[in-house]
Amino acid sequence: MATDSERAARVLRTRLGERVSLPGDPGYLAGAGAWNLAFPQRPFAVMGATGEGDIVDAVLAARDAGLRVAPQSTGHAAGALADSDLSDVVMLSLERMREVSVDPGTRVATVAGGSTWGEVVTAAATHGLAALHGSAADVSVVGLALSGGLSFYARESGLTVNSVRSVRVVCADGEVRTASDQENPDLFWALRGGAGGFGVVVSLELELIAVAEVYAGMLLWPVERADAVAEAWAAVTGRAPESATTSLRIMHFPPIPDLPPFLSGRSLVVVDGVIHDDPRIAEALIAPLRRLDPEIDTFALSPVADVLDMHLDPPEPTPVVTAHRMLRAFPEDAVARFVRTGVADSLFILEVRHVGGRAARPTPGGGAVSALSGEYLVLAIAVAPDPTIRSDVETVVHGAVDGFHPWVEDALALTFVDGGADPAAGFGGSLAALREAKRRWDADGILLAAHPV
Ligand SMILES: Cc1cc2nc3c(=O)[nH]c(=O)nc-3n(C[C@H](O)[C@H](O)[C@H](O)COP(=O)(O)OP(=O)(O)OC[C@H]3O[C@@H](n4cnc5c(N)ncnc54)[C@H](O)[C@@H]3O)c2cc1C
Incomplete structure (x- = not known):
């Protein structure tokens, strides 16, 4: 007699043919890569969607086979997804669904389900517009935007999720729906935070901001300057207007010939960010940091597209483990803790991002997650x-951020919730209502998100 899993495999094969790959099939391992x-991901099956029809077919076939579906665009959040059992999951890759168009009249970008921020930023910049993108060009729009999203415009413009105007999704019943303030508003509310747990996104509309140039850049010193730089940055952020969103990092780079010499084999302290303000105000704000004589100083009025290159995120797939905490404040003792923890080189990066401002204020009419x-x-x-060695490394990163417990706020940034962390605090006060919405829109629990409700 056939087992449940043999029956499920047969249903998938019959309904999806060669579009689906099962373990042992030639495309399986490449398809499961993140x-x-x-x-490493080992789902029941993998499939790459090329359009809405593929997504509908995959959801309906998985239902019939008694399986679940996990939409994935790039696998930047594979760590969070790994906390779920994937043995009954069809991993549905949106990687090939990449298209961006911009209407300069309405300042809205229409973005296909697997598109990346690099693609949106480039398309928007040709019209003198900017998007509320994260630090890395190769993160997908859907994965960041529907889980909150912290950009270098966050203190002034709020979380990225609030710039989503409508979403076209394939729901757990296989129906294609538009979710917006006007159509299916309760689904729209849930998607803005619940992300792939409420639908596989075919495309979404994103409001852009009318900014062509910003004062932005990076200041870099050898790690020996970490004390002075961290103290100065804490003071700068303490009086920064909401137009300034910056970060402070201690970074340890291995000696790799592919890295530029200013990074290879070096330990550094780096400040970067965006100050969307009069350049004179921006220069006055960072003057105390400049007085510390940085080795590299790229802060200048820059085209918005350059902001994507600023944060030095790895350009290729990378094996990383992360942990984070939200802090109420970054006083002197926290600064000292930051330097001590960051300078000890067991970490690759220890970062503090300045948040607050509009990012911390709930948006009227926003979705399940609208503030942090x-x-x-x-x-x-x-x-x-x-x-x-992953679990040992997880202990190291969690230990590093646990050291900031005196200043911890009871919240998490959903986009930064990685493996081994409970995403509940990322949903804030919306968790109960999101669970209720999940029962309405996906009663059988067909759709699996990296951050499940
Ligand atoms: C190097 C790096 C830099 C980062 N920088 C930032 C940053 O500056 N700001 C910030 O806020 N976050 C940042 N992040 C976190 C990042 O935003 C999250 O990991 C995000 O979830 C990644 O989205 P993804 O689609 O690329 O990843 P994936 O792992 O592919 O997707 C994550 C989740 O998004 C949902 N999803 C993706 N595509 C679809 C779709 N088409 N339909 C339905 N659901 C979908 C699913 O729920 C999926 O589980 C960074 C992460 C890394 C690794």
Whole structure:
């Protein structure tokens, strides 16, 4: 007699043909690959969608087979998804659904389900517009935007999720729906935070901001200057207007010939960010940092597209493990803790991002997640080249951010919730209502998100 899993495999094969790959099929391992190499994924099956029809077919076939569906665009959040059992999951890759168009009249970008921020920023910049993108060009729009999203415009313009105007989704029943303030508003509310747990996104509309140039850049010193730089940055952020969103990092780079010489084999302290303000105000704000004689100083009035290159995120898939906390404040003792923890080189990066401002204020009419409480976000990142040492590395990153407990706010930034962390605090006060919405829109729990409700 056929087992449940043999029956499920037969249903998938019959309904989806060669579009689906099962373990042992030639396309399976490549299809199961994710950006984050620290979390090898072994789902029941993988499929790459090329359009809405593929998504509908995949959802209906998975239902009939008694399986679930996990939409994935790039796998930057593979760590969070790895906390769920994937043995009954069809991994549905949106990677090939990439298209962006911009209407300069309405300042709205229409973005296909697997498109990346690099594509949106480039398309918007040709019209003198900017998007509320994250630091990395290769993160997908849907994955960041529907889970909150912190950009270098966040203190002034709020979380990225609030710029989503409508979403076209394939729901758990296989129906294609538009969710917006006008159509299916309760689904629209849930998608803005609940992300892939409420639908596979075919496309979404994103409001852009009318900014062609901003004062932005990076200041870099050898790590020996970490004390002075961290103290100065804390003071700068303490009086920064909401037009300024900056970050402070201690970074340790291995000696790799592919890296530029200013990074290879070096330990550094770096400040970067955007000050969307009069350049004279921006220069006055960062003057105390400039007085510390940085080795590199790229802060200048720059085209908005350059902001994507500023944060030095890895351009290729990388095996990383991360942990973060939100902080109420970043006082002197926290600064000292930051320097002590960051300088000890067990981490790749220890980062503090200045948040607060509009990002911390709930948006009227917003979705399930529309704000992030806390003034600062502290993020520890370590490399786990071999999955067998991953849990040790997780202990290191969690230990690093736990050290900030005296200043911790009871909140998490959903986009930064990685493996081994409970996403509940990322949904804030919306968790109960999101669970209710999940029962309405996906009673059988067909759709699996990296951050499940
Ligand atoms: C190097 C790096 C830099 C980062 N920088 C920032 C930053 O500056 N700001 C910030 O806020 N976050 C940042 N992040 C976190 C990032 O935003 C999240 O990991 C995000 O979820 C990644 O989205 P993705 O689609 O690329 O990843 P994936 O792992 O592919 O997707 C994550 C989740 O998004 C949903 N999803 C993706 N595509 C679809 C779709 N088409 N339909 C339905 N659901 C979908 C699913 O729920 C999926 O589980 C960064 C992460 C990394 C690794």
